[in-house]
Amino acid sequence: MLRFIVCPTLLLACVIAQATSPDAPHRAIVHFDNATSARQAAVNTSRTFGARTGQHVTHVRTLAAGGELFELSDAASLERLAEGRGVVEVEPDIYLQPLLVTNxxxxxxxxxxxxxxxxxxxxxxxxxxxxxxxxxxxxxxxxxxxxxxxxxxxxxxxxxxxxxxxxxxxxxxxxxxxxxxxxxxxxxxxxxxxxxxxxxxxxxxxxxxxxxxxxxxxxxxxxxxxxxxxxxxxxxxxxxxxxxxxxxxxxxxxxxxxxxxxxxxxxxxxxxxxxxxxxxxxxxxxxxxxxxxxxxxxxxxxxxxxxxxxxxxxxxxxxxxxxxxxxxxxxxxxxxxxxxxxxxxxxxxxxxxxxxxxxxxxxxxxxxxxxxxxxxxxxxxxxxxxxxxxxxxxxxxxxxxxxxxxxxxxxxxxxxxxxxxxxxxxxxxxxxxxxxxxxxxxxxxx
Ligand SMILES: [Ca+2]
Ligand SMILES: [Ca+2]
Missing domain, CATH: 3.40.50.200 (Peptidase S8/S53 domain)
Structure with a gap:
């Protein structure tokens, strides 16, 4: 899964973070067009995606400012998710790291x-x-x-x-x-x-x-x-x-x-x-x-x-x-x-x-x-x-x-x-x- 490590200064801390992060859940935030309600989005995407790939896509919640959070099975592909009906954009639910100014x-x-x-x-x-x-x-x-x-x-x-x-x-x-x-x-x-x-x-x-x-x-x-x-x-x-x-x-x-x-x-x-x-x-x-x-x-x-x-x-x-x-x-x-x-x-x-x-x-x-x-x-x-x-x-x-x-x-x-x-x-x-x-x-x- 795509994962960004914010790591501007070097650091061992970041290396460790990268090494441990694969344990984190696979999630994506999907943004739909205005014509698609949250409930529809959740159902549509789960169905569409599941039908096309045989993978499990579970709706987790709606973000406060918009966007639907989904949990994906291991092999789930963000590209395929983007093909869902009414989908405008898919972004990985990236893990961020504290911006420690170490040196x-x-x-x-x-x-x-x-x-x-x-x-x-x-x-x-x-x-x-x-x-x-x-x-x-x-x-x-x-x-x-x-x-x-x-x-x-x-x-x-x-x-x-x-x-x-x-x-x-x-x-x-x-x-x-x-x-x-x-x-x-x-x-x-x-x-x-x-x-x-x-x-x-x-x-x-x-x-x-x-x-x-x-x-x-x-x-x-x-x-x-x-x-x-x-x-x-x-x-x-x-x-x-x-x-x-x-x-x-x-x-x-x-x-x-x-x-x-x-x-x-x-x-x-x-x-x-x-x-x-x-x-x-x-x-x-x-x-x-x-x-x-x-x-x-x-x-x-x-x-x-x-x-x-x-x-x-x-x-x-x-x-x-x-x-x-x-x-x-x-x-x-x-x-x-x-x-x-x-x-x-x-x-x-x-x-x-x-x-x-x-x-x-x-x-x-x-x-x-x-x-x-x-x-x-x-x-x-x-x-x-x-x-x-x-x-x-x-x-x-x-x-x-x-x-x-x-x-x-x-x-x-x-x-x-x-x-x-x-x-x-x-x-x-x-x-x-x-x-x-x-x-x-x-x-x-x-
Ligand atoms: Ca002296
Ligand atoms: Ca120092």
């Missing part, structure tokens, strides 16, 4: 759902939403946000410098973002620069709550984010970031309590133009040896990624940014050391062509939670880090080299142009998660 920003999340330039998250979600996986976000810290309720693990604040930290102390167990605004002259700012809440934006891309009636969804909404604060007022020190990489991977850092939630993947949406130094190289090697994958933004300098650290470090999954139209973003770094690309936004002045995610709305200190559209390889990287969480959820034992190999092997060709070269193509969550799932299933029979 109202879904229509803006082209990075996840656009068939051409998105990463095909919905296909991956048929297998997993990241259950059991941990994504460490090494960034400006985290703000309270309804999208993070139940999504966070206890992280850490690795900023050693009290002035940079703005929380009155050095390293501590509170990774809350204290704001990275700059007054004129502060950190060489030539004009006032408001707080970015960058770490919260990145964390939302990874694991904002799904189907909570609010805002957006992360790519791995059942994964947990481990917020690690490494960027303060003027950025972050290599020494602090290197320690935080080791800690996030479950390694020991003197003076810091052990991390009880070893990350499956570390996201580094940060960088500086220089070669990969030994501090990063050693920390990244340590993390990888502990089974933690490291994903880094390729950088926003429109240069070869070999100039941007830590994206240029060995073993890192280096992520370039795709613009809304499918070409590599004009600002994105590129080159042979890029592993693959993910949606990062156009940075063209059209906000919906950038990446929506969670922020605070305060210009300096935290004020209240909200959403903002940012462009950058910083936004591309967490799509891949979230995808790694999905992969680890499907196969917790997949090693860091296999993670990179599967990302590369299952990327799809660039929908647009990347003339200077940017790795294997566009990250494809559906194909990659399917491949990991199938490999694991095959391994069980080896």
């Amino acid at each position: 109202p920003l879904w229509k803006r999340q082209w990075a996840l759902n656009d068939a051409r330039v998105g990463i095909d998250a919905e296909v991956a979600w048929k297998r997993t939403r990241g259950e059991g996986a941990v994504v460490a976000v090494l960034d400006t810290g985290i703000v309270p946000h309804p999208e993070f309720d139940g999504q966070l693990l206890g992280g850490y604040d690795f900023i050693s410098d009290v002035d940079e930290a703005r929380d009155g102390g050095g390293r501590d167990a509170d990774p809350t973002d204290e704001g990275d605004w700059n007054e004129i002259g502060e950190c060489r700012a030539r004009q006032f620069i408001p707080s970015s809440w960058h770490g919260s934006h990145v964390a939302g891309i990874v694991a904002a709550r799904q189907n909570d009636g609010l805002g957006m969804t992360g790519i791995a909404p059942a994964a947990k984010v481990l917020p690690v604060r490494v960027l303060g007022k003027c950025g972050g020190a290599t020494s602090d970031i290197a320690d935080a990489i080791v800690w996030a991977a479950g390694g020991k850092v003197a003076g810091v309590p052990a991390n009880k939630h070893r990350a499956d993947v570390i996201n580094l949406s940060l960088g500086t133009p220089r070669a990969c130094g030994k501090a990063f190289a050693k920390a990244i090697a340590r993390a990888r040896s502990r089974g933690t994958a490291v994903v880094a933004a390729a950088g926003n300098a429109t240069e070869n990624v070999s100039t941007s650290s830590p994206a240029n470090c060995a073993g890192v999954v280096s992520v370039a940014a795709l613009a809304r139209q499918g070409d590599v973003a004009w600002y994105s770094n590129y080159g042979a050391d890029v592993t693959l690309a993910a949606p990062g936004g156009s940075n063209s002045g059209v906000k919906y062509d950038d990446i929506v995610s969670t922020v605070d709305t305060g210009e300096r200190q935290r004020t209240r939670s909200g959403y903002a559209y940012y462009p950058g390889t910083s936004m591309a990287a967490p799509h891949v880090a979230g995808l790694v969480a999905l992969m680890r959820s499907v196969d917790p034992k997949i090693d860091v080299d296999a993670v990179t190999r599967q990302l590369v092997d299952n990327a799809r060709p660039y929908p647009g142009r990347c003339p200077e070269g940017c790795g294997a193509g566009l990250a494809d969550a559906g194909a990659t998660v399917d491949a990991v799932y199938e490999d694991r299933a095959a391994a069980r029979f080896d």
Whole structure:
């Protein structure tokens, strides 16, 4: 029987509704011409239809504003019903669904759902939403946000410098973002620069709550984010970031309590133009040896990624940014050391062509939670880090080299142009998660 599901935003709820609806009765509303009375209509239609098809058609009632409701046997055909005497129109008695606004920003999340330039998250979600996986976000810290309720693990604040930290102390167990605004002259700012809440934006891309009636969804909404604060007022020190990489991977850092939630993947949406130094190289090697994958933004300098650290470090999954139209973003770094690309936004002045995610709305200190559209390889990287969480959820034992190999092997060709070269193509969550799932299933029979 014909059945419409009103389902504008995605949703599991709708899938379930479709699956259960065949149990509902088969009914049709028949509209007759003015010359046919309700009683006549009921009798005529039942007789006519029954005579022609041998099916049972039972009159249920007359609708208040007109129209006759009939219950039909299973095989009853609406087309045949329409042939009845005096019948003007037949419509199925469709079941409607409550218009739950489960993720109202879904229509803006082209990075996840656009068939051409998105990463095909919905296909991956048929297998997993990241259950059991941990994504460490090494960034400006985290703000309270309804999208993070139940999504966070206890992280850490690795900023050693009290002035940079703005929380009155050095390293501590509170990774809350204290704001990275700059007054004129502060950190060489030539004009006032408001707080970015960058770490919260990145964390939302990874694991904002799904189907909570609010805002957006992360790519791995059942994964947990481990917020690690490494960027303060003027950025972050290599020494602090290197320690935080080791800690996030479950390694020991003197003076810091052990991390009880070893990350499956570390996201580094940060960088500086220089070669990969030994501090990063050693920390990244340590993390990888502990089974933690490291994903880094390729950088926003429109240069070869070999100039941007830590994206240029060995073993890192280096992520370039795709613009809304499918070409590599004009600002994105590129080159042979890029592993693959993910949606990062156009940075063209059209906000919906950038990446929506969670922020605070305060210009300096935290004020209240909200959403903002940012462009950058910083936004591309967490799509891949979230995808790694999905992969680890499907196969917790997949090693860091296999993670990179599967990302590369299952990327799809660039929908647009990347003339200077940017790795294997566009990250494809559906194909990659399917491949990991199938490999694991095959391994069980080896
Ligand atoms: Ca602190
Ligand atoms: Ca949400």
